């Protein structure tokens with residue numbers, strides 16, 4: 001057991017009936033950073049977090065938070081952690097400030113201090129104007145911010161953020177990211193689950209990729225991306241009758257399979273080396289194949305998955321984002 005680690009798990013398991021939702025998870029998460037826990041819906045992210053937060057008993061393996069066992073020393077663990085939206089639940093009928101004052105009081109602040117802490121948090125989270133509005137009238141982004149504010153009334157050493165930005169618009173998402181950065185610079189360790197590679201990329205120092213209850217990759221975001229190559233090249237042909245010739249040329253130049261879709265003018269390929277792209281496009285032009293549009297996208301989570309597991313994620317199969 002390593003006391004320098006915020007979280008250490010060995011062979012952590014949770015089963016629901018016959019289903020192993022978390023299937024032997026090993027994690028070593030250092031203190032003072034953001035650790036990203038990346039995976040699609042149903043991967044086992046929330047179940048893992050609920051065990052680490054002592055809300056759910058593991059069925060196998062063990063885990064320590066700051067050196068304390070999550071089962072036998074659960075009370076000590078709870079003193080140092082917070083889980084957004086779980087421990088400190090927001091009352092929709094109360095205003096923002098009423099909620100934060102109430103939670104501060106529950107956490108042991110005196111009346112005046114509770115008011116001061118609530119006011120300070122509302123300001124820090126850009127919710128001053130919404131302070132006197134009932135939470136049920138908050139936008140999605142405001143709601144997510146007050147949830148986080150509520151979970152850090154007493155600053156935890158370790159904060160679990162379970163998909164804090166899923167469903168948020170880009171502006172609100174950026175605000176949440178800024179909040180996370182501020183927390184970490186003040187010394188909190190954050191375990192953040194997300195379905196978005198970009199989010200893990202922006203915030204996390206290290207990332208574990210989880211799929212079907214198992215960690216399938218671990219590393220920095222550059223390490224993960226390097227394992228998938230440069231990204232996906234999408235090419236749109238001006239004339240779809242060039243399709244077969246274009247496929248031959250691209251697959252030869254890029255040395256990879258070319259994917260096609262229902263749209264006969266569109267081709268795509270996983271590219272390992274970005275410098276091959278210019279060459280391949282040049283070759284198309286030489287053969288008088290006109291390209292009306294092309295893009296080289298960063299690897300998406302779906303692509304990371306496809307490469308790591310050889311399996312499509314559910315979202316891709318269902319044609320959702």
Ligand SMILES: Nc1ncnc2c1ncn2[C@@H]1O[C@H](COP(=O)(O)OP(=O)(O)O)[C@@H](O)[C@H]1O
Nearest residue numbers: 016021022039040041042043044045046047048
């Ligand atoms: N309380 C539960 N009872 C039965 N199955 C559950 C329960 N909670 C989660 N699961 C199942 O465990 C798997 C992992 O779920 P979850 O940890 O919520 O995934 P994620 O948070 O990555 O989307 C899913 O297949 C889910 O249906």
Ligand SMILES: [Mg+2]
Nearest residue numbers: 045046047162
């Ligand atoms: Mg979840």
